Amino acid sequence: MNANVIARTAVPVCHVIKGRTVAGIELEYGSPNARFATPALNLDDLVWSRREPGPAFDVPLSEIMDVLVQTGERLTRDPDGLLAEALEFSARTSPLPRDVLERSYASLGRIFNRPSMQFQVDQELGGADVLDGWREVTGAPSGRTHRTRAFPPRLIHVIAGNAPGVAAVSMLRGALTKGVHLLKLPSNDLFSATAILRAMSAVAPDHPVSRSFSAAYWRGGDANVEGLLFRPQFFDKLVAWGGESTIKSAKQYIGPGFELVAFDPKTSISLIGREAFESEAVLADVAERAAADATIMNQQACASSRVQFVEGDVQQVDRYCALLQARLGVERATASACGNPLPGELRDEIDGLRDMQPHYRVWGGYEGKGLVIRSEEPVDFHPDGRVVNVVPVKSLTEAVHQANVATQTVGVYPPSRKTELRDALASAGAQRVVELGKAIAFEVGISHDGFHPLQRFVRWVNDEG
Structure with missing residues (x-):
């Protein structure tokens, strides 16, 4: 040529x-x-x-x-x-x-x-x-x-x-x-x-x-x-x-x-305590914070939260999932209102879960505006393209064991609970513990x-x- x-x-x-x-x-x-x-x-x-x-x-x-x-x-x-x-x-x-x-x-x-x-x-x-x-x-x-x-x-x-x-x-x-x-x-x-x-x-x-x-x-x-x-x-x-x-x-x-x-290569998660369900206003604020963490660079950044563990029963967590999905399609400094449509192989994985209620539940479509999957355990595929996997847990200490050496950032709500979790998270392999909604606030000069x-x-x- x-x-x-x-x-x-x-x-x-x-x-x-x-x-x-x-x-x-x-x-x-x-x-x-x-x-x-x-x-x-x-x-x-x-x-x-x-x-x-x-x-x-x-x-x-x-x-x-x-x-x-x-x-x-x-x-x-x-x-x-x-x-x-x-x-x-x-x-x-x-x-x-x-x-x-x-x-x-x-x-x-x-x-x-x-x-x-x-x-x-x-x-x-x-x-x-x-x-x-x-x-x-x-x-x-x-x-x-x-x-x-x-x-x-x-x-x-x-x-x-x-x-x-x-x-x-x-x-x-x-x-x-x-x-x-x-x-x-x-x-x-x-x-x-x-x-x-x-x-x-x-x-x-x-x-x-x-x-x-x-x-x-x-x-x-x-x-x-x-x-x-x-x-x-x-x-x-x-x-x-x-x-x-x-x-x-x-x-x-x-x-x-x-x-x-x-x-x-790293991935990131969120740990959300039962305090999120104190009121509808608090729950809406938590969903906004979690959505901001999940959509950093349209979920292409290592700090983007892909799996979120929430303390609560299934009915409570389902309310949270609906609010979270609605906030995933919001334009932010590091995210567009709509990303790329989900690729076919990811759609196939999610389609298989839609028919498996009550063990799984799915909110949202495949157009790139955000999709949430609630499951009893983390899904066995990589959530990507504004896909967030939400897992109900009885206690956040139970969720700590889901962190490993590939976990970069853990967003925690409320921030007062970071103290009780941070040593166990560090022992599991996590490298960064932040307040939910602050995953993008990376400070150069401290460890990376x-x-x-x-x-x-x-x-x-x-x-x-």
Whole structure:
């Protein structure tokens, strides 16, 4: 196929290589209905030599924060139309509806704010001194004085595409740790990372932090690319987001000198106490909170609640289910009023349950406005596309055992009951306990998926004695 035909049928995707925008349509990917074209890859351009420090290794953190703040301000103003362009192209290739993308892009600039950055550095690393130089460590039992540094890393990021904010947070963390970073663009978000990097280059042309990032697309699992790039002579660690197949593919390259930092695939649940039935007004408020947690990024986010355990008898829980289903179709900051219609295989699973009352009951249809399944035990398929499974329980302590190491967020109502449940939830494997309705309120600087990312990103180096 010649270039003119590609240009008419495939969305063009640029790369950003060390601060420089690279355009081209030499390679074509995607399904027949969502084709996109990228520049040819030059693998030599995607690595930084270990014979010299990375561009930002010795740049003061305060200066890097200045650049990031200016980048956030430029993203908010978007004087060059970079986010507007990313929105137009993403609307043609992303599974997310246009209105959700619009609101997500409109909020990207707010991620790059100095108080948040300072909080991250203080909480995760104990301050900027360990990034800007060597921190003295005293009080060792040996009586010796040591020095330690959070040394800038060399990282490959295989980022997820379920929300534009993933690219922004990945770049923010990468810049704060001063390293060099290659971002693999996900096929379901080809434009967010490059738009942010192009805005950074606009506010700080040829600045060391701009030259510390590259973003490019290749087909995930391509051994001709990953077999050459995923090596310790070029990078220290692989930061991988995504599903089971992504993590399994990444693991085959892990070995001495090349570590894996994994944001594993996660699901989330809700635990709703009998206090929800104190009055009709309280129950309506609880249903609204639970629906908000269930529809984050149209239920594509890890924090989206898919299974909800409710303390109450079947009659009470059925009242709750009806209210919940009605609220699933409400437009929110991170959700459209209607998502995609449910796929045929999921419809078949649910159709089989409709004829099995009273053990199961179903509220809602398949058009994408939300559907609720009440069952005695969690269903044996993955609720998706605004499908929520509600399970009545006699006690929330009984429901705690449904959490496991793949459980990211647990929303609890009323919030006063978090204290009685949190240790058992942590023991079961859950990583985040929040007030019901607050699952989207993720705070950078505290742990993420059970660890502190800045601590894992850097290489800790000691000067001992």
